[in-house]
Amino acid sequence: MVYYAPSTREAAAADPAARRIRGVVFDMDGTLTVPITEYLRQMRRELQVPDGVRILDYIDMRLEGERRAWAHRRVLEIEAEAMQGMELSPGLVALLQFLHANDVRTAIITRNNRAALDHFVNNVVARQPPEHRPFFSFDPLLDRSFAPTKPAPDGLLHISRQWGIAPEHLMMVGDHGDDLLCGIRAGSVAALLRYSDNRAFEPKAHVVVDRIDGLVAVLAAGFEADMAIDGDDTVGV
Numbered sequence: 098m099v100y101y102a103p104s105t106r107e108a109a110a111a112d113p114a115a116r117r118i119r120g121v122v123f124d125m126d127g128t129l130t131v132p133i134t135e136y137l138r139q140m141r142r143e144l145q146v147p148d149g150v151r152i153l154d155y156i157d158m159r160l161e162g163e164r165r166a167w168a169h170r171r172v173l174e175i176e177a178e179a180m181q182g183m184e185l186s187p188g189l190v191a192l193l194q195f196l197h198a199n200d201v202r203t204a205i206i207t208r209n210n211r212a213a214l215d216h217f218v219n220n221v222v223a224r225q226p227p228e229h230r231p232f233f234s235f236d237p238l239l240d241r242s243f244a245p246t247k248p249a250p251d252g253l254l255h256i257s258r259q260w261g262i263a264p265e266h267l268m269m270v271g272d273h274g275d276d277l278l279c280g281i282r283a284g285s286v287a288a289l290l291r292y293s294d295n296r297a298f299e300p301k302a303h304v305v306v307d308r309i310d311g312l313v314a315v316l317a318a319g320f321e322a323d324m325a326i327d328g329d330d331t332v333g334v
């Protein structure tokens with residue numbers, strides 16, 4: 098087990114060299130926002146994506162020509178519908194406020210498209226009260242055009258380099274096994290936002306919370322993480 102010291106300003110001032118989380122990278126759908134499970138199910142159904150195969154992998158590797166173009170179009174259309182109903186994850190503001198107050202940086206890595214990411218940043222965040230908006234200072238914002246995307250660690254390692262913060266000082270938070278694998282493969286802490294239908298991913302999580310603001314207590318108190326969990330692809334998709 099590896100001990101992570103509290104991510105508070107006070108703890109950082111008292112022991113600056115301790116291993117602690119200095120940056121948190123979030124998945125978007127189902128993590129910063131309420132889950133879009135129904136829309137993902139609809140995509141799988143319409144495109145006839147077999148269980149155990151990632152939707153985007155299926156389109157790019159198994160479909161050709163007209164059929165592939167149609168599938169890409171349907172994904173964008175279904176994502177656009179899901180975007181209209183986008184809502185903040187309950188407790189998110191409290192977590193972001195804590196991170197902001199303690200100089201912990203934040204970023205987003207999503208497999209969604211740029212329009213959906215921009216909609217989150219420009220429309221959903223803009224609906225928040227003005228006093229909350231400074232907490233939403235995610236930078237950088239990586240969508241699926243940053244390749245290879247999750248579960249590859251490349252996006253997270255890119256952020257690590259951009260921030261000048263070592264991967265072991267970063268936490269990747271998500272509601273899917275691929276978010277956790279991305280974190281593990283980068284050498285970072287992987288935190289699962291647990292719902293009734295994603296418990297299969299628990300074995301790949303260093304930290305599990307049932308509401309996103311559960312991370313406030315974890316980060317404020319410090320925690321132990323089993324950094325020996327391996328990043329092999331056995332948790333399903």
Ligand SMILES: [Mg+2]
Nearest residue numbers: 124126127272
């Ligand atoms: Mg997600």
